[in-house]
Amino acid sequence: MKLGDLLFAERIRIPLRARTLRDAVLETGTLFGPTEGSPFGGSAYLQLGASPSGLTRMGSATDPGRTREPSIALGVAPRPLEVEGLSEGETGPRIILLVLLPVGVERDVRFRMEAAFSHSETEAAILRSGSSEQLLGLRRLTEIELKAALRVEDVMEPVSYRIYADTPLDEVLDLIVRRRLSTVPVVGEGLQVRGIITADEILRYALRSAGSRPKPGENPPLASDVMSRSVMCVSDDELLDDAAQLMANRHVDQLPVVRDGEFVGFLKREDVLSALFGPAEVDGGRD
Structure with missing residues (x-):
């Protein structure tokens, strides 16, 4: 969806008659018309975000x-x-x-307005417009792509391997070495996450067991012997912003991802950084 798909002449006012920010928000809010109503009243103007230049104030409300x-x-x-x-x-x-925004989707439809109005050329083109018709002719504005909020499933790395509680540690060590993994989850029969094994834990095991063999009748160590049972997971349909905040607060590099309780992949810090803070895909062209 593009910004131009949501912009109509009857919802554009050039120029505004208001002189204060509060009155300008109220005046702009009336453009939604009586059938939709305008919730932009009271102190709504205090909750507006601003573009980097400060020339634009942006606000959202629930319909x-x-x-x-x-x-x-x-x-x-x-x-x-x-x-x-x-x-x-x-x-x-x-x-x-x-x-x-429609009720219930105000967080799901998180348009990248900040990215759209982060370019001074876009704001300058809007300010040069003398009418709604001229503004609607600005490709720099109307061609801006509006993207919904990213979710964990959009960024996570799916995995096909499985480690169970009764998997011998030698097999876990082999998997970590061959695939250059830093963490592997331990799952139950229903693929629910029961624990996690890090490369550090496997390294300690490998150093202790180097050159030694199990005694006759002794069972080999299993994944359940070294796994950590306290595991933070995120759901695949969780908002990526929320998952990123969890990773930052808990100082973790990756999180297991579950879908309906089953382990399906990992969310890695480098992928989160790239998705949230990589180059914005805003290409409005030139007017």
Whole structure:
């Protein structure tokens, strides 16, 4: 979906008549019309995010269930809006962008508005527009790709191998060495995660057992003998932002991923960093 798919002339106001940020948000909110209503009242303007330049204020609110698709309203002020609490030398925004989202999907439909308006050329092109028709003709704006929030399943690394509690440690060691793994999960018969074995634990085992053989009648050590039973997992349908926060708070490099309780893969820190903070895929072209 592109930004142009959600922008319509009747939801664009150039110029805004309001002089303050609060009134500009309320005025822009009325563009949603009586059939959709406008929840952008009260202190909603205080919750708006800002583009890096400060020229754009962006806000989202939940629709009271009367629309199934996201809606966008955009207003452009002829001069910087008055904002309470601005520091000396700061100027108010001129572009107000409001997004109305269906109930229950406000987190699922996380449009990359910050990325869309992180380019000063985009904001400059909007400010040069003298009418809604001119603004809708800006390919730099209308061609911006809007992406829903990433989930763990979009980034995780699926795995095909399985280690069970009764798997001999020699087999675990062989698997870790051959596949250059840092961690392997230990699963039960129903593929639920029962524990985890790290390369450090396997290294300690290998050093202890080097040059020694099991005594007659002695059973070889098993995965269950060294695995850690306290394991943090994430669901494959969890928001990637939330999983990333968990990894940062718990200082872990990767997390087992489960689907309906079954182990299906790993979420790795380097993949999370690449997905969340890699180059933004915003290509609006030139006008």
